[in-house]
Amino acid sequence: MTVSHLEASHLEASRLEAPELATPPTATATGTAVRGRVRTWTPVCAYTDLLPERGACALVDGHQIAIFRTFDGALYAIGNRDPFSGAYVLSRGIVGTRRGEPTVASPMYKQVFSLVSGVCLDDPEVSVPVYAIRLNDGVVEVGR
Amino acid sequence: MSTTTAGRGSGAATRVVVAGYGPAAHRFVERLGELGFDGAITVLGEEPRPAYDRVALTSYLGGKTAEDLTYPMPEGVTARLGDPVVAVDRAARTVRTASGHAEPYDVLVLATGSRPFVPPVPGRDLPGCHVYRTIEDLDAIRERAGHVTSGVVVGGGLLGLEAADALRGLGLATHVVEVADRLMPRQVDEGGGAVLRRHVEALGLSVHTGAGVERIEAGPDGAVARVVLSGGEVIEAGLVVFSAGVRPRDELARAAGLPVGERGGIVVDEGMRTADPAIYAIGECALAGGTVHGLVGPCRTMAEVAADRVCGGTAGFTGADTSTKLKLLGVDVASFGDIAPEGALDVTYLDPVEGVYHRLFVSDDARTLLGGICVGDARAYQTLRPLVGRELPGSPTELLFGGTGAVAVDLPDDAQVCSCNNVSAGRIRAAIADEGCTDIAAIKGCTRAGTSCGSCVPMLKRLLERSGVQQGKAMCEHFAYSRAELFDIVRVRRITSFSRLIAEYGTGRGCDICKPAVASILASLGNGHILDGEQAALQDTNDHFLANIQKNGTYSVVPRIPGGEITPEKLIVLGEVARDFGLYTKITGAQRIDLLGARVEQLPAIWKRLVDAGFESGHAYGKAVRTVKSCVGSTWCRYGVQDSVGMAIALELRYRGLRAPHKIKAAVSGCARECAEARGKDFGVIATERGWNLYVGGNGGFRPRHADLLASDLSDEELVRTIDRFLMYYIRTADRLQRTSDWLENLEGGLDRLREVIIEDSLGICAELDAQMERHVTGYVDEWRATLEDPEKLRRFVSFINAPDTPDPSITFEIERDQIKPVMIPLETVR
Ligand SMILES: Cc1cc2nc3c(=O)[nH]c(=O)nc-3n(C[C@H](O)[C@H](O)[C@H](O)COP(=O)(O)OP(=O)(O)OC[C@H]3O[C@@H](n4cnc5c(N)ncnc54)[C@H](O)[C@@H]3O)c2cc1C
Ligand code: SF4
Numbered sequence: 020m021t022v023s024h025l026e027a028s029h030l031e032a033s034r035l036e037a038p039e040l041a042t043p044p045t046a047t048a049t050g051t052a053v054r055g056r057v058r059t060w061t062p063v064c065a066y067t068d069l070l071p072e073r074g075a076c077a078l079v080d081g082h083q084i085a086i087f088r089t090f091d092g093a094l095y096a097i098g099n100r101d102p103f104s105g106a107y108v109l110s111r112g113i114v115g116t117r118r119g120e121p122t123v124a125s126p127m128y129k130q131v132f133s134l135v136s137g138v139c140l141d142d143p144e145v146s147v148p149v150y151a152i153r154l155n156d157g158v159v160e161v162g163r
Numbered sequence: 164m165s166t167t168t169a170g171r172g173s174g175a176a177t178r179v180v181v182a183g184y185g186p187a188a189h190r191f192v193e194r195l196g197e198l199g200f201d202g203a204i205t206v207l208g209e210e211p212r213p214a215y216d217r218v219a220l221t222s223y224l225g226g227k228t229a230e231d232l233t234y235p236m237p238e239g240v241t242a243r244l245g246d247p248v249v250a251v252d253r254a255a256r257t258v259r260t261a262s263g264h265a266e267p268y269d270v271l272v273l274a275t276g277s278r279p280f281v282p283p284v285p286g287r288d289l290p291g292c293h294v295y296r297t298i299e300d301l302d303a304i305r306e307r308a309g310h311v312t313s314g315v316v317v318g319g320g321l322l323g324l325e326a327a328d329a330l331r332g333l334g335l336a337t338h339v340v341e342v343a344d345r346l347m348p349r350q351v352d353e354g355g356g357a358v359l360r361r362h363v364e365a366l367g368l369s370v371h372t373g374a375g376v377e378r379i380e381a382g383p384d385g386a387v388a389r390v391v392l393s394g395g396e397v398i399e400a401g402l403v404v405f406s407a408g409v410r411p412r413d414e415l416a417r418a419a420g421l422p423v424g425e426r427g428g429i430v431v432d433e434g435m436r437t438a439d440p441a442i443y444a445i446g447e448c449a450l451a452g453g454t455v456h457g458l459v460g461p462c463r464t465m466a467e468v469a470a471d472r473v474c475g476g477t478a479g480f481t482g483a484d485t486s487t488k489l490k491l492l493g494v495d496v497a498s499f500g501d502i503a504p505e506g507a508l509d510v511t512y513l514d515p516v517e518g519v520y521h522r523l524f525v526s527d528d529a530r531t532l533l534g535g536i537c538v539g540d541a542r543a544y545q546t547l548r549p550l551v552g553r554e555l556p557g558s559p560t561e562l563l564f565g566g567t568g569a570v571a572v573d574l575p576d577d578a579q580v581c582s583c584n585n586v587s588a589g590r591i592r593a594a595i596a597d598e599g600c601t602d603i604a605a606i607k608g609c610t611r612a613g614t615s616c617g618s619c620v621p622m623l624k625r626l627l628e629r630s631g632v633q634q635g636k637a638m639c640e641h642f643a644y645s646r647a648e649l650f651d652i653v654r655v656r657r658i659t660s661f662s663r664l665i666a667e668y669g670t671g672r673g674c675d676i677c678k679p680a681v682a683s684i685l686a687s688l689g690n691g692h693i694l695d696g697e698q699a700a701l702q703d704t705n706d707h708f709l710a711n712i713q714k715n716g717t718y719s720v721v722p723r724i725p726g727g728e729i730t731p732e733k734l735i736v737l738g739e740v741a742r743d744f745g746l747y748t749k750i751t752g753a754q755r756i757d758l759l760g761a762r763v764e765q766l767p768a769i770w771k772r773l774v775d776a777g778f779e780s781g782h783a784y785g786k787a788v789r790t791v792k793s794c795v796g797s798t799w800c801r802y803g804v805q806d807s808v809g810m811a812i813a814l815e816l817r818y819r820g821l822r823a824p825h826k827i828k829a830a831v832s833g834c835a836r837e838c839a840e841a842r843g844k845d846f847g848v849i850a851t852e853r854g855w856n857l858y859v860g861g862n863g864g865f866r867p868r869h870a871d872l873l874a875s876d877l878s879d880e881e882l883v884r885t886i887d888r889f890l891m892y893y894i895r896t897a898d899r900l901q902r903t904s905d906w907l908e909n910l911e912g913g914l915d916r917l918r919e920v921i922i923e924d925s926l927g928i929c930a931e932l933d934a935q936m937e938r939h940v941t942g943y944v945d946e947w948r949a950t951l952e953d954p955e956k957l958r959r960f961v962s963f964i965n966a967p968d969t970p971d972p973s974i975t976f977e978i979e980r981d982q983i984k985p986v987m988i989p990l991e992t993v994r
Contacts, residue, residue, distance in 0.1 A: 062965075063964060071697075076963055083971075106715055111708075112675070113674065118640070126704035
């Protein structure tokens with residue numbers, strides 16, 4: 020499994036402490052985090068197309084993937100569908116931290132999701148898929 | 164009241180019947196419950212509803228509902244309402260009601276209160292003549308006030324002035340007629356009366372003292388048309404309210420042969436028992452210790468005494484505090500203790516320029532406080548009232564002018580803080596220390612202090628502060644400050660970015676609570692376009708896309724239509740845009756047109772068409788000033804007295820785009836008929852013959868509240884200046900997502916305080932507030948126009964960053980009533 024955040028931070032020499040913050044996603048009890056090997060990497064945009072502390076949505080093989088660039092330069096990718104409303108909107112939520120963990124709050128009913136694990140921190144039985152993401156020569160790639 | 168309290172369920176009585184269901188009866192049955200009384204309790208009430216807070220009656224005209232005022236009915240009480248008791252058969256121990264119902268009792272409690280005294284003047288029964296005692300009275304007064312332009316209140320006492328202020332609030336030119344040579348003759352002396360009169364006249368009330376009503380004359384319709392005074396003066400008025408004192412309702416007792424006082428009132432002993440040991444009398448109908456008590460505090464104490472006795476206790480009623488404070492907007496009058504004691508020394512202070520009059524009575528050795536009168540500034544009342552009968556903690560002048568904080572520490576535990584509910588300082592300290600009360604609401608719930616007339620709430624706050632309770636104010640885990648504190652930090656330290664603010668004053672990287680709140684603060688303080696630089700990332704999705712998100716992830720478009728006025732050409736453009744982009748179209752409650760169902764990538768193209776046609780952002784997506792709704796006003800309406808549309812447009816254009824802790828809605832009505840429903844708005848303007856009345860703190864929605872009258876008969880210029888300051892003061896001091904209604908209710912000192920700050924400039928900040936608003940007005944740019952002109956900002960308006968031209972396939976519609984409607988994919992994946 021490729022760990023996206025490490026690669027993103029490697030490029031940014033000044034942000035080497037970021038990996039501690041973003042532990043690699045592993046399979047969770049709910050099975051929604053990234054499993055197995057990434058087979059394909061799809062380039063989606065230039066790193067500079069992403070605003071710090073804000074998300075965007077990429078369409079990869081018909082899947083909507085919300086991608087985020089946080090203040091420290093790290094990248095995250097989760098499913099764009101908000102499980103509470105059914106709308107594809109998580110990429111448009113407010114990014115932040117909760118006790119140090121990077122998060123996004125759904126713009127619909129404001130539940131907060133971990134960008135690392137995809138777990139809803141307000142209702143841990145609910146989670147969204149987590150995808151691999153990396154930076155390859157200035158280009159952001161999402162892995163599936 | 165002495166304090167023996169009976170144990171649970173003691174006492175031989177099993178069936179208690181209460182005649183009358185007012186505050187005294189309510190407290191009585193409530194107290195029985197608290198004492199564990201286990202017999203049957205039946206209450207027979209004349210009014211059609213359970214007991215309610217009569218002290219707060221006037222707030223019913225200010226927007227409170229009957230339900231708001233009604234006390235919860237204690238458990239286990241049977242009530243028959245709307246069916247007065249007409250006779251007591253003492254031999255058979257039964258009462259009979261008007262409908263013929265017979266109710267047997269072991270113990271009967273008369274709690275029939277009093278009735279307003281209506282002097283026997285010719286014409287007093289004409290339609291348009293009212294008293295001021297019940298909710299039904301107020302309904303009738305409000306109804307009549309809608310048809311007339313001026314009113315007369317007969318009686319210039321506490322209640323008369325309260326009623327007069329209420330008539331003024333209903334938009335009537337109001338006269339007060341008082342037989343004595345001064346207003347509130349029972350509470351204030353001549354000096355105080357003169358100062359009081361000036362305050363009352365300054366409110367716009369006409370005062371006629373030293374004059375009685377000679378007769379009331381009808382107009383051609385048979386209803387009141389004018390009032391003729393004893394001096395011959397004639398007042399043209401269509402509404403008369405009698406407020407010339409009350410008389411105890413002792414008729415049941417009289418007919419049953421129980422002794423009553425010479426001037427009325429059922430004679431009772433210390434234990435509230437009448438001459439018949441099975442019958443008690445409590446409240447305003449009782450004559451206790453030779454006095455009929457007309458304040459709710461003693462009435463409640465009597466109720467507690469009777470309840471204790473019924474349960475076998477030995478409590479006694481030994482007189483009561485007669486302190487009073489006028490609940491008149493903008494006029495401070497208070498009297499406490501003995502106000503003309505024999506052989507006392509008095510200290511008088513008069514400042515005719517400021518309109519302040521104080522008089523304190525102290526014992527002849529100048530050490531003990533006996534009583535006092537405050538007019539024009541009753542701040543000292545709070546501190547002084549509990550000290551009556553005690554040694555003064557300082558010289559009288561220090562007490563009057565040294566501020567109130569210092570003395571509160573020294574309040575002895577047995578000093579009474581809330582006189583309505585007889586709660587001592589010690590009881591409140593215990594609630595804080597032992598019962599874990601950490602805010603005013605908890606103290607109110609625990610002790611009842613502050614739940615009636617509310618004048619002791621500032622004292623409660625102080626006791627809370629003194630006991631070192633830190634009010635929880637942290638906005639979220641990232642900031643230990645309240646929004647108001649952050650606002651001041653940002654303003655004073657001139658901080659212009661979230662990054663700097665959180666680095667210097669917070670922890671972590673923010674969240675969906677603090678980020679939009681700080682974004683709003685930065686915007687209120689004029690830091691450029693909300694999507695500039697780092698600010699963009701702070702905005703919630705609505706502000707980020709300058710549109711309102713809908714349930715399927717599409718957005719709505721609401722262009723500004725100031726005052727709801729629109730040309731046919733512009734209306735056609737809206738129709739064409741909606742048609743060309745396939746949007747669902749609906750008229751909003753705020754006199755605008757909502758176009759729904761736009762995908763993010765459509766928003767710029769839609770807005771390009773709208774901006775080209777002269778529209779601008781309506782800020783429906785922002786916590787910002789939304790609309791100023793208006794009625795058609797004097798230009799078209801035959802009743803209108805001012806141009807409400809013109810004013811609404813001017814106000815909407817002035818405040819458009821102003822970011823605030825929450826959304827702000829407004830309206831302007833062209834006359835008192837109020838077709839624009841301005842009193843349901845954050846600020847509402849209602850035209851009068853002489854200008855504009857300004858109401859603030861109204862709300863529709865989840866928790867409706869009628870706005871309160873802040874100032875009357877303002878010129879255009881005064882109106883704008885007052886609203887400027889109101890808005891800026893709110894923006895400065897409110898909590899996150901706190902609407903003006905809630906803010907006003909929680910503002911220490913309430914409406915009076917607001918007036919002091921923004922009209923009298925008591926904090927000296929008005930110039931700053933004015934300048935801040937000026938910056939907003941001159942700095943305004945249309946957010947959508949600016950966005951369309953900036954390719955950087957436009958780049959964000961895509962559904963997919965890797966496929967900017969692809970519409971979101973998850974968004975689909977079906978047709979309902981000839982328009983689109985979202986199709987939602989079922990929520991199968993949740994849990
Ligand atoms: C507008 C207004 C403002 C006031 N402001 C203040 C204030 O600021 N501070 C203060 O201390 N006090 C104030 N008061 C006075 C306070 O409201 C009274 O002291 C209090 O209501 C007395 O309570 P009570 O239960 O004795 O009588 P009431 O409130 O008069 O209740 C008696 C009830 O008995 C009913 N009744 C009468 N006869 C019968 C019968 N035969 N059978 C059945 N039912 C019957 C009546 O309809 C009534 O509902 C104010 C009063 C008014 C009207
Ligand atoms: S509020 Fe008055 S002026 Fe406005 S429409 Fe109604 S009646 Fe006419």
